[in-house]
Structures are given as C-alpha cells and as structure tokens.
Amino acid sequence: MLDHVTAVRYVTPLREGGSMPGVVEADDLGTYVVKFRGAGQGLKVLVTEVIVGELARRLGLPVPRMVTIDLPPAIARYEADEEVQDLLNASPGTNLGVDLLPGSLGYDGSRPPDPALASRILWLDAFTANVDRTWSNPNLLTWHRETWLIDHGAALYFHHSWPSKAPNPERFAQQAYRADDHVLGGVADDLPAAHAELSARVTPDLVGEVLDQVPEDWLETTTELTDAQAVRTAYCEHLRARLDNPGAWLPGGGS
Ligand SMILES: Nc1ncnc2c1ncn2[C@@H]1O[C@H](COP(=O)(O)OP(=O)(O)O)[C@@H](O)[C@H]1O
Ligand SMILES: [Mg+2]
Numbered sequence: 001m002l003d004h005v006t007a008v009r010y011v012t013p014l015r016e017g018g019s020m021p022g023v024v025e026a027d028d029l030g031t032y033v034v035k036f037r038g039a040g041q042g043l044k045v046l047v048t049e050v051i052v053g054e055l056a057r058r059l060g061l062p063v064p065r066m067v068t069i070d071l072p073p074a075i076a077r078y079e080a081d082e083e084v085q086d087l088l089n090a091s092p093g094t095n096l097g098v099d100l101l102p103g104s105l106g107y108d109g110s111r112p113p114d115p116a117l118a119s120r121i122l123w124l125d126a127f128t129a130n131v132d133r134t135w136s137n138p139n140l141l142t143w144h145r146e147t148w149l150i151d152h153g154a155a156l157y158f159h160h161s162w163p164s165k166a167p168n169p170e171r172f173a174q175q176a177y178r179a180d181d182h183v184l185g186g187v188a189d190d191l192p193a194a195h196a197e198l199s200a201r202v203t204p205d206l207v208g209e210v211l212d213q214v215p216e217d218w219l220e221t222t223t224e225l226t227d228a229q230a231v232r233t234a235y236c237e238h239l240r241a242r243l244d245n246p247g248a249w250l251p252g253g254g255s
C-alpha cells in the first residue's frame with residue numbers, strides 16, 4: 001500500500017491543470033499536490049494515476065512519491081474560495097497526494113531528457129495509452145535539471161466504458177497509439193530498445209504489486225466486476241494482453 005497521511009492545511013489551488021489539484025500540507029510535514037476524489041473526473045483517474053505512476057517508478061522512471069491523503073472535514077472550514085471549498089467538501093476520505101517538487105518548471109523542451117530516457121517515457125505512454133503528454137499538455141516537470149513524470153489520469157481509458165460494456169482486454173491490446181503529437185517524439189530515438197528492456201520487466205508479479213497499491217475504496221464495481229479484486233484482475237488482464245501485442249501499439253511496430 002502507499003503511505004497514508006492526513007492533511008493539516010490547504011495552501012493553494014494549482015489552476016494550470018484541468019482538475020484543480022491543490023497544494024496541501026500533511027501531518028508528516030510533507031507538502032503534497034492533492035488530486036481530489038471529488039473532482040469532476042472521478043475516482044477512475046486516481047486509479048490510473050496510481051497504476052501508471054507506480055508502474056513507471058518500478059521501471060526506473062522519475063515519478064514523485066505518491067501517498068494516500070485523508071482530508072478531515074475541518075480543512076474546508078477556513079477556505080474562503082467557494083470553488084475550492086466545494087471541491088474539499090466533495091472529497092472527504094482518501095485522496096491522492098503527489099510529493100510537491102518545489103521550484104519545478106513545466107517542461108518546455110529547453111532541457112530535454114537523454115534520448116534513452118525519452119524512449120522509455122514514450123514506451124510507457126504507448127503501452128498505457130496515455131494521450132496526455134503533448135506540447136499543449138506536457139505533464140512533465142523539470143526539477144533539479146531532470147525530467148519528472150506527472151499526471152497519468154488520462155491513460156488506461158478503457159475503464160471509462162466499464163459501467164456499460166464488459167471488460168475487453170483484447171480490444172485494448174489492439175488499440176494503436178498515435179505518437180505524432182508526443183512531447184518527446186523528437187527526442188526518443190530507440191523505441192525497440194526501450195521495448196525490449198521494459199517489456200521484459202513488466203512481469204505478472206510486478207503488475208500485481210502495482211495493482212495492490214490502489215486503495216480498495218477507489219475501485220468501482222460493476223455488474224461484471226463485482227468486487228475490488230475482480231477490478232484489479234481486469235486491469236492486470238488488460239495490461240498483459242496489450243504487452244503481448246506490441247505490433248498494434250508500439251510506434252514503429254513491435255516484434
Ligand atoms: N508534484 C508536483 N510538483 C510540482 N508541481 C506539480 C506537481 N504535480 C502537478 N504540478 C503542477 O500542477 C499542474 C496540474 O497538475 P496535473 O497533475 O497535471 O493535474 P491535471 O490532472 O489537472 O492536469 C501541473 O501542470 C504542474 O504545473
Ligand atoms: Mg495535467
């Protein structure tokens with residue numbers, strides 16, 4: 001499980017992002033960017049943040065530490081901004097906290113990662129179908145001269161069809177990935193090497209360990225997926241099926 005902390009003070013909203021994450025101080029003296037369970041995008045984007053972020057971390061990619069963070073109701077009481085107060089009131093219980101990288105800058109291409117790292121980031125995005133790493137929305141930060149990955153909520157979009165359609169790993173396995181607009185498209189130079197290295201590391205055990213990081217109460221059940229374990233298994237099956245079919249999604253084609 002991710003470490004668990006409790007918020008003690010809401011500091012400020014981050015209005016750059018669509019979901020209005022906020023900077024929050026917690027009882028472990030940490031400062032976190034909180035992605036709220038009550039934001040319009042819902043719990044599924046938090047699930048994806050944890051799955052893709054924790055997968056990235058285990059593959060050696062730079063991702064800020066993530067925690068689960070409790071928002072006591074009192075936090076909202078002293079908040080003057082009505083929009084923020086509504087968001088806080090809609091988010092009691094477990095939210096996602098991402099370690100704040102103080103002084104980090106949004107990625108602008110002036111200090112690109114080395115081509116091997118760029119290739120590994122692009123591989124992760126193609127594998128998890130992350131459509132949200134474009135020039136208009138890089139979701140990369142430059143911190144201590146390194147490139148850090150944030151915001152994976154748009155990946156694994158297959159789960160948005162679950163309330164109405166049965167899970168379909170084969171369909172996800174066959175979905176192409178458009179890398180044309182990827183912010184690192186011009187830097188990544190060796191997708192086949194990244195694929196050979198990383199795909200071998202994504203074992204069933206690793207995927208299972210990643211899914212175990214997702215808090216139970218974020219996993220929404222459906223008529224097919226009747227408990228949290230069934231939901232975890234469905235994510236594992238989608239990732240396994242896609243991993244086995246790189247020809248469909250690996251930019252430049254898989255082996
Ligand atoms: N860990 C972090 N450290 C510093 N700034 C962050 C961090 N996470 C997010 N931000 C800032 O907040 C913005 C919005 O965060 P993001 O996770 O992309 O949310 P959204 O889902 O709303 O796009 C980012 O573009 C970045 O400027
Ligand atoms: Mg974002």
